[in-house]
Amino acid sequence: MxxxxxxxxxxxxxxxxxxxxxxxxxxxxxxxxxxxxxxxxxxxxxxxxxxxxxxxxxxxxxxxxxxxxxxxxxxxxESMLQYENKDYSQPHDILGYAPQKDIVTTSRNYHGNELLYDVTYSINPYGLRVTPEPTKKDKKACILFFGGSFTFGEGVNDEQSMPYLVGLKSGYRTYNFGFHGYGPHQMLAALEHDLVEETIDCMPTHIIYQVIMGHVSRSAGHSRWDKHGPKYILGEDGKVKYQGHFDDQTISSWLGKVRDKSTIYRKIFQNGSYIFVNKQDVELFIQIVNSAKKISKHLFKESLFHVILWDPSPSSNDTNVQHYNMIMKGFNKNHIRVHLVSDILPSYKNKVKYAISPHDWHPNYLAHDLISYYIVDTIINSH
Missing domain, CATH: 1.20.58 (Methane Monooxygenase Hydroxylase; Chain G, domain 1)
Incomplete structure (x- = not known):
């Protein structure tokens, strides 16, 4: 014994x-x-x-x-991502993590020996990716952008990112609040905890949130890179409530970290993290976006809230399409203005045309440019 x-x-x-x-x-x-x-x-x-x-x-x-x-x-x-500045990303008590302020770093991504991109990310003193100086006479008007890496502009240079291009084309001051791996919970937390008001010195005319389907799992806390991110739950009244951070429950957080070290889990299950997404997660996502819209209107009376949605392709799995339909229904119910990327990019089904590489599906400069034209022509100049 x-x-x-x-x-x-x-x-x-x-x-x-x-x-x-x-x-x-x-x-x-x-x-x-x-x-x-x-x-x-x-x-x-x-x-x-x-x-x-x-x-x-x-x-x-x-x-x-x-x-x-x-x-x-x-x-x-797997691709190998390298940052010249090792402290490029740092912990943030409200957002979970954020870029270091006032730095310039080079990012290179390799697939085996193939270089996918070699770009520069310039972060301003407020911790946001740089955007151009406004040319409009009305310097007090501005446009705010939220989202993850698609909004931030992962894989493209500063001047090729969509918020930067919108600034150039419109003449308005633009603010890029997007960052790698962010979801709507970071947007809502930034608005609720005065991070946006402390950063800007203007009156936003438009607030634009760019969405991919993976944001549903992010706001539900399924992302292994966002364990300290802001946690929201749906109350019995259907309203979103802030609950601290995903990792405030120590045991649950530790078990999640242990689970994430499994290659089987990461590649078979989490590779499509929608597998773990349920209807409650989708409803939470919808209400987080709706809450962001409401607080935006409260803070900035004249602002208009818009969503740019990368809708799933017809070849997507049934679960992803089902969640997309729920999201569209929820957005329409809450009067959230939605613009589908399939209506913006010609030949949208040809994903490779608008991707950095078949090994990296982040949007390339062409996609950023076409979306920026659409935003200026259809969203900004139409109001």
Missing amino acids: LFYIFLTALSIIASFLILKFTIAPYIWLCLLWIIFFLACFFRTNRTLLKALFVYPIAILLTLGIFETYLWFKFQQK
Whole structure:
């Protein structure tokens, strides 16, 4: 009996060390516990126990082989993102994380040995990506942009990002509040916690939020990079309530971090994080956007709130299309103005035409440029 107690304790301690210090920990965890059950198998003389030990060995062997296969496969295929400034992104108590203020950094993305892009991100003293100086006589009017990497302009230079191009074409001052991995919860938190008012020195005429379907899972807290992001829940009255951060529940946060280290989980399940999205998550997303619209109107009386939505292609899975239909219904119900990217970009089904690369689906300069023309002509100049 002492042998089994000692072996179990040793294996548990080793498991924690593996999770903390190793690359691809689940490969080593499977190997560790296979050795554990093999030791138990050879230690006992009881036929029934030997038979019982065979099952976990078989399961762990299967999972270990699959984990190893996926890890090596995606190590070869995954893009490698490099930032010249290691402190480019830093913790932020309200937004979860944010760019460091007043820096310029180079970002390079490789797919194997192929360079996908080599671009510069310039962040101003307020922690936003730079936009051009306004040329309009009315310097007090401005346009605010929110969203994730599509709004920020991941993979394109400063002057190629959509908010920058809108500033050039319209003459208005523009503010780019987008950042890699952000969702609507960062937009709402920035508005609620006075981050926007502290940053701008103008009166917004338009507030534009650019959406991809992945934002639903982000606002629900399913993103592994956003564990400290602002957490919102739906109250019994259907209204959104701020609840601190996703990782305020320590045990739940720790379990999420442990789970995220599995290649099987990341590539089979989280690769399409919509798998974990349910109707409640979609409704939460809708109400977060609706709350952002309402508070925008409260803060900036003359502003108009618009959404640019990258709608799913016809080839998307049924779940994604179902969620899209729910979102459109919810937006219409709450009188949120929506502009579909499929109506903006010609030949929208040809995704490669508007992507940086088949290995990086962020929009390229052509997409940013066409969307900026649409925003200026259809949204700004039509009001």
